[in-house]
Structure formats: C-alpha cells, structure tokens
Amino acid sequence: MSDRLPLSGIRICDFTAVWAGQTATMYLADMGAECIKVENPYIWNPMTRAASPRINGMIAQMLPPWIAGHPTDPGPRPWNNSPAFIQVLRNKKSFTVDSRRPEGLAIVRQLVRISDIVAENLALGTLDKLGLTDDTIRDLRPDAIILHMPAFGRTGAYTEGRGYGAHIDSVAGSSVLRGYRDSSPGDNTSIFAGDFWGGMHGAVAVMAALRHRRRTGRGQVIEMAQVESSMHMFPQAALDAAWNGRAQGSVGNRSVEGFVPNGVFPAAGTNRWIAISCRSDAEWHALVGALGSPSWATTPDLATRTGRATGEDELEARIAEWSANKDRDDLFHALQAAGVTAGPVLNAKEAAEDSHLAATGTWKRLPATEDYPEVDWLRPAYRFSKSEVDLREPPCLFAEHNDYVYREVLGLSEEEIAQLREAGHIAETFAPEALAGG
Structure with a gap:
C-alpha cells in the first residue's frame, strides 16, 4: 500500500460553510488534498463552527445534542468543539484573514493563485462581491477548478433562494415522500440529508474535473445545485411523476421496490x-x-x-x-x-457502542486537546486498496495553522506577518465584535 494519497499535491482554497460545502471539502481532504479553510475573525457564522459563541454547560443541556451536545462544559471556545460541525473539519487547516479589506483580499488572491481548487457554497454572489469572480479566479490561476454549490442553482426561478439542508430536502420532495403513511408532510421533523448528498456530489464532481484537467490541462467551473443532487434520494418518485403523471406519497417503512414484508x-x-x-x-x-x-x-x-x-x-x-x-x-x-x-x-x-461498527474500524481515538477530550472519532466510511485514506489530522481549531499558511504556504516575511497581525488579519480567536454579534 502506497504512502501517497490519491489527491496528494492538490490544494484547496476553502470558502465553504454549513455542512454541504464543508462535507465536500472534507472528502477531498480525506483523500490527501491540502484543504486550507479561509476564516474571517470579524464575522461570526453560526452555521459553520457553532450555533453561538456563548454556549455553556447549562445551554448545552437545553439545545439538541447535534447542535450542542457537549459531554462536559464546552469551555471558553465552543467554536472549536461544536458537535454540529467538528467532524467536517477533520484533515483540514484553518487560517484567518479579513478578506473584506484590500490587504486581506490580496492575501486571499495569493492563496487562490497557488490553489488547484476554489470551493464555496456561500450565499449567491458572495465571492463576486469580494471581487473573486470566476473570471478573476481564472486570471489568477488559469487551470483552477471552481466549485459552486448553491442551494438551487445560479440560474432559474429559484436563483435567489437560500436554504439549509431541510429546505433543500423539502423542495426536492423529501417532506412529501417520507414520514408515516397516515401523517401529513407538516408532521415530519426536519432532516438534513441534502447537505450530505450535496457534499458527496460536490466532491465527485471535483474529482472528475481533476481527471479532466490531467488529460487536457484545462480547469472547470462547476455549478453543483444541491437540490438536484437531493433528487437522487428518490428517483422512483421523480420518474413516476415525469413519465406517468403520478404524484407519490409516503409509504412509511414499506419498500418502494415492492419487498413484502x-x-x-x-x-x-x-x-x-x-x-x-x-x-x-x-x-x-x-x-x-x-x-x-x-x-x-x-x-x-x-x-x-x-x-x-x-x-x-x-x-x-x-x-x-x-x-x-x-x-x-x-x-x-x-x-x-x-x-x-x-x-x-x-x-x-x-x-x-455497536460492536459491529467497532470491528469494522469505524472509530479512531485521538488524544485530548484543551478544547475537546480524548474521544473516538469517525473515520472515512470507505477504504482504498492502494492508499491509506484515513483520519490523519484532528479537526482544525480556529486559526490553528496561521503560522503554516502565512510562512510556509504564502512565504511572507516576518515584517509582513507582523503588519497583518497588527491589523487583525492574523488572529488567535474571533474579534470582540464578532462574538458580540453571535
């Protein structure tokens, strides 16, 4: 088995947020891509690192476990151990920069210039507003692969629609097709499968683009509308509606393939x-x-x-x-x-605690840090025969890799680093105004 991972030597400039985009780059990072997460210390995004910067032990007991299910008090930096997001931060690197300011944007442009992939699933037009249009990115890196993961596409009737996984699932039809047979769609609780379908499709699309670039030398701009990837959860209903004009409803736990019982x-x-x-x-x-x-x-x-x-x-x-x-x-x-x-x-x-999952190597124990205890973490759910795709690095802490990115990746001088630190681009934690807003 080779020590070289499938995507070794590939670098990602990662602007992704929430679950869908971060899941896509997680898969790519699992396979060896160097994924550098761009984080702004002046902006609190509750759907990227933690629901709130002020979660304590009492609040953690009140919120749903998948949002704040901390086994102990989450400590002073809950954004480093949020159960909602920590898993999708594995095998990645985090650095801070305020890309809204000219000197910060210049840093981001430097990173784009030396990255193979630029990935984002932000609100439509966010990168454009920063001056990072597709054309600009391709001017900086002609063979770049640009991954856009909008909820409902960049064209069409739903272009301006924003949504999380639950909204994408509903628009795709999930809310109508799941649930008890005697219940209405409004009785269903939210699920977020669309995030993970979108993440998987985004990662596969990028790998196809990398294969294409290897053959042709050309990059690609990928528009991966998450709602379209969610349609693959229930193709039988989509085809029945398209071909036969029938609108299916929920079958409960019964089989859509006709297995009985x-x-x-x-x-x-x-x-x-x-x-x-x-x-x-x-x-x-x-x-x-x-x-x-x-x-x-x-x-x-x-x-x-x-x-x-x-x-x-x-x-x-x-x-x-x-x-x-x-x-x-x-x-x-x-x-x-x-x-x-x-x-x-x-x-x-x-x-x-399932013995079967343990026997199949689902978990990997990592040592404790000051932000989370020694626990078992999910490993990638797939294995390759020729390379060791695995959980190699624990979830990246906020700003953990500033030194590496600014010194080794970007090659800045000590004077330049000192200036950026003084200006607040290089930070160890979120700025007070970001924490107050969160």
Whole structure:
C-alpha cells in the first residue's frame, strides 16, 4: 500500500460553510488534498463552527445534542468543539484573514493563485462581491477548478433562494415522500440529508474535473445545485411523476421496490425496534420458519410477493404481535442466521457502542486537546486498496495553522506577518465584535 494519497499535491482554497460545502471539502481532504479553510475573525457564522459563541454547560443541556451536545462544559471556545460541525473539519487547516479589506483580499488572491481548487457554497454572489469572480479566479490561476454549490442553482426561478439542508430536502420532495403513511408532510421533523448528498456530489464532481484537467490541462467551473443532487434520494418518485403523471406519497417503512414484508417492528422493552425485510420469496419462507410456521403464514397466497402485498396491513400486524415479546438483539441475530434481512434500530448511543461498527474500524481515538477530550472519532466510511485514506489530522481549531499558511504556504516575511497581525488579519480567536454579534 502506497504512502501517497490519491489527491496528494492538490490544494484547496476553502470558502465553504454549513455542512454541504464543508462535507465536500472534507472528502477531498480525506483523500490527501491540502484543504486550507479561509476564516474571517470579524464575522461570526453560526452555521459553520457553532450555533453561538456563548454556549455553556447549562445551554448545552437545553439545545439538541447535534447542535450542542457537549459531554462536559464546552469551555471558553465552543467554536472549536461544536458537535454540529467538528467532524467536517477533520484533515483540514484553518487560517484567518479579513478578506473584506484590500490587504486581506490580496492575501486571499495569493492563496487562490497557488490553489488547484476554489470551493464555496456561500450565499449567491458572495465571492463576486469580494471581487473573486470566476473570471478573476481564472486570471489568477488559469487551470483552477471552481466549485459552486448553491442551494438551487445560479440560474432559474429559484436563483435567489437560500436554504439549509431541510429546505433543500423539502423542495426536492423529501417532506412529501417520507414520514408515516397516515401523517401529513407538516408532521415530519426536519432532516438534513441534502447537505450530505450535496457534499458527496460536490466532491465527485471535483474529482472528475481533476481527471479532466490531467488529460487536457484545462480547469472547470462547476455549478453543483444541491437540490438536484437531493433528487437522487428518490428517483422512483421523480420518474413516476415525469413519465406517468403520478404524484407519490409516503409509504412509511414499506419498500418502494415492492419487498413484502418490509418494515420496522416492535421488540420487547421500551422503544425497542427491529427492521425486517423479505427481499425474496426465499427470505419469506425463512421468516416463516423463524415464526414457527404458524398456519396463518403458510397459506398459498402468502407464498408470493404479490399475494403478500394484497394483505400487507394484516401481515405487518401479525409480525408485530410476534416480535413484540422478543429481545431485539437476539431476534436480529436469529433472523440473520436464518437468512432474513434484519437489523436493530439503534439510537445514537447504541450506534456509538455497536460492536459491529467497532470491528469494522469505524472509530479512531485521538488524544485530548484543551478544547475537546480524548474521544473516538469517525473515520472515512470507505477504504482504498492502494492508499491509506484515513483520519490523519484532528479537526482544525480556529486559526490553528496561521503560522503554516502565512510562512510556509504564502512565504511572507516576518515584517509582513507582523503588519497583518497588527491589523487583525492574523488572529488567535474571533474579534470582540464578532462574538458580540453571535
């Protein structure tokens, strides 16, 4: 296995925010790209590092865990350990500069000139307002790959629309297609799958552009509308609407591919559930055996998927009655052993402690810092056969790599660095006015 990573030697000038853009650059950084995150110490962005600069232990207990679920008091710099964003900061470098001022913009232009990729998912036109139009970037770096990740595209009826993952999911149709079968879309809680779909598509688009540049020497401008990538979550509904004029609704936990039974069933205990799916008639017969071959399950009409679909409500009720007094994990292992597709429904704590995830190398322990304790971190969810793609560097702290970027990457003199530090571009933390605004 080679020590050289797939994207070694590639540099990213990273303007991304929230989850979608930061996820895209996270994947690229995982594969070896040097990702330099441009951070402004005078601007507090609550959707990039932390919901608020004033989160304490009491507030952390009140907010949803994914926003501020700190196991202890988050300390004086909650932006360095926010559970909402810390994972997407792995394998990256952070430096500070106020790009709104001429001398700060000059620093950013220097970085763009020596970067292969410029990535952003900011509000439409933000880089243009700074003077970093596509044409300007290509003047600075003719073969640059520019990744734009707007919510709804840079042209069209929704151009001015701004949104987070929940809004993108809704516009794409997710809110209509998920949820219980007897509920309305307004009953659904927000999800943010669009962020991660957008991140994956953005990373793949950049890798395709790098391959194209290697062959032709030319860069590309990529417009990766996040709402379009979210459509891939439910292609069957989009195609049904386009071809047949049918508007699908939620099927709950049932299968859009016609597997019967397919659902989440109760197990013994409080709020314990198991997912069971018979993806073939053979799996159904295996489930019948696990049920103990009761007479109701051995009738000829249930032997085929079509027959089972006819009485799916009653079938689900029978299985739920049977599973409700079974231990979830014992049943999971028994069904798997019998050849039935099944799995336990785990909460976040159970998932973190799951022996299967541990055995597959999902976690990697990193030493404590003054901003977060020694804990297990998610590693990349994929492995390459020829290179060691992994969690190499812990999540970058705010301003952690100022010295590296200004001295080694940009090659500034000590006098220039001193001047930039005096002007507030090189900072160790957010400016008081940014913290007050947050």
